[in-house]
Amino acid sequence: MAPSGTPAVLPYGRQTIEDDDIAAVVEALRADFLTTGPTVEAFEGAFAETVGARHAVACSNGTAALHLAMLALDVQPGEVVIVPSITFLATANCARYVGAEVVFADVDPASGLMTPDTLAEALTRLEGRRLRAVLPVHLRGDVAHLPSLATLAQEAGAVLVEDAPHALGSTMTFGNVAERVGDARHSAMATFSFHPVKTIATGEGGMVTTNDPALAERLRTMRSHGMVRPEGADPWWYEMPEPGFNYRLPDILCALGLSQLAKLPRFAARRRALAKAYETALAPLAPVVRIAVQPQWSDPVLHLMCVLIDFEAAGLTRRQVVDGLREYGIGTQVHYIPVHRQPYYLERYGALHLPGAESWYAHCLSLPLYPGMADEDVGRVVAALGAVLAGKRFKPQTAG
Ligand SMILES: *Cc1c(COP(=O)(O)O)cnc(C)c1O
Numbered sequence: 329m330a331p332s333g334t335p336a337v338l339p340y341g342r343q344t345i346e347d348d349d350i351a352a353v354v355e356a357l358r359a360d361f362l363t364t365g366p367t368v369e370a371f372e373g374a375f376a377e378t379v380g381a382r383h384a385v386a387c388s389n390g391t392a393a394l395h396l397a398m399l400a401l402d403v404q405p406g407e408v409v410i411v412p413s414i415t416f417l418a419t420a421n422c423a424r425y426v427g428a429e430v431v432f433a434d435v436d437p438a439s440g441l442m443t444p445d446t447l448a449e450a451l452t453r454l455e456g457r458r459l460r461a462v463l464p465v466h467l468r469g470d471v472a473h474l475p476s477l478a479t480l481a482q483e484a485g486a487v488l489v490e491d492a493p494h495a496l497g498s499t500m501t502f503g504n505v506a507e508r509v510g511d512a513r514h515s516a517m518a519t520f521s522f523h524p525v526k527t528i529a530t531g532e533g534g535m536v537t538t539n540d541p542a543l544a545e546r547l548r549t550m551r552s553h554g555m556v557r558p559e560g561a562d563p564w565w566y567e568m569p570e571p572g573f574n575y576r577l578p579d580i581l582c583a584l585g586l587s588q589l590a591k592l593p594r595f596a597a598r599r600r601a602l603a604k605a606y607e608t609a610l611a612p613l614a615p616v617v618r619i620a621v622q623p624q625w626s627d628p629v630l631h632l633m634c635v636l637i638d639f640e641a642a643g644l645t646r647r648q649v650v651d652g653l654r655e656y657g658i659g660t661q662v663h664y665i666p667v668h669r670q671p672y673y674l675e676r677y678g679a680l681h682l683p684g685a686e687s688w689y690a691h692c693l694s695l696p697l698y699p700g701m702a703d704e705d706v707g708r709v710v711a712a713l714g715a716v717l718a719g720k721r722f723k724p725q726t727a728g
Pocket residue numbers: 389390391392415416418419465491492493494520521522523532533534
């Protein structure tokens with residue numbers, strides 16, 4: 329329990345689990361297959377249809393999805409994968425799992441996204457090594473400019489793998505064509521996560537979508553130990569041409585995923601409505617507080633409500649703002665610390681100058697955004713932010 333006078337902390341994100349989600353899991357627990365059963369295929373089929381891809385391969389989490397994508401492409405040690413520096417660690421780490429080297433691309437400081445310009449700059453740092461994949465991240469839920477990034481990648485002999493955990497439900501319009509994130513029209517594959525803060529939750533869970541049947545088959549093989557069953561072989565027979573992993577998603581969690589996926593339209597509408605409410609409520613705090621810029625082609629279902637704060641103009645450090653908001657019962661998070669600054673990558677690649685990523689990191693703060701928020705919560709968050717920026721500390725009411 330929170331001490332009296334202190335409101336319960338509103339987290340920056342959380343899952344929405346309802347009675348029918350729980351019932352779906354209970355039913356799955358009573359079924360014949362707890363794993364590798366029919367609910368896996370049912371979830372994959374529904375997911376593929378939702379995002380408009382030919383194939384969807386479920387796996388244990390979003391990090392496994394990225395690793396499987398690298399394995400499916402057969403990325404080799406010493407080859408290069410380009411990753412934006414503003415992302416979660418896993419986007420870069422998946423390259424290292426297969427021995428590939430990471431080249432960090434800068435991002436646009438206003439949107440946090442990798443752009444054709446920042447990718448073009450990263451391409452000048454290949455140093456003769458072979459580029460295999462470029463991993464744009466649809467940060468916050470806004471969509472990177474996939475056609476331009478795909479063209480640049482293709483010219484360099486590589487493919488796109490979209491790291492899309494933030495953007496389930498997001499759509500985009502390039503030219504006059506409406507597209508869905510995950511339809512993999514411009515990329516070899518797109519990856520998703522069902523971590524509790526993401527748009528739908530299975531606790532842990534992930535998915536890879538693709539339109540390429542050969543990639544889908546490789547993803548399935550590598551998800552389950554690298555085992556293949558040659559056609560016409562004896563019923564007990566399996567072969568392992570190369571070792572894979574156990575990255576399966578059990579039927580129990582696929583049942584939860586199916587139940588959650590059916591709610592995506594409602595979750596998406598709620599996130600869109602809350603984002604709109606934030607836009608209106610935050611306007612008076614400009615220019616000290618600005619919402620991250622939405623590219624004109626992007627129609628996002630925002631995963632994160634990222635604002636960029638001019639802490640210098642406010643005369644406060646980010647720590648003071650984070651702590652101040654916490655006193656008002658508002659949780660926040662920073663998405664993300666530039667990955668190129670992590671000790672491991674710093675030691676491996678040395679200090680990099682990525683001014684867009686540094687600027688994004690210096691200003692960003694993620695405010696609470698999830699479907700279970702009440703309408704008044706948005707006003708409460710923005711009022712608290714305004715008060716903190718004006719130097720007002722929360723005064724707990726004294727009991728009695
Ligand atoms: C959540 C996330 C991941 C990792 O997903 P897990 O399911 O937590 O392993 C990877 N990339 C991005 C951009 C994410 O947001």
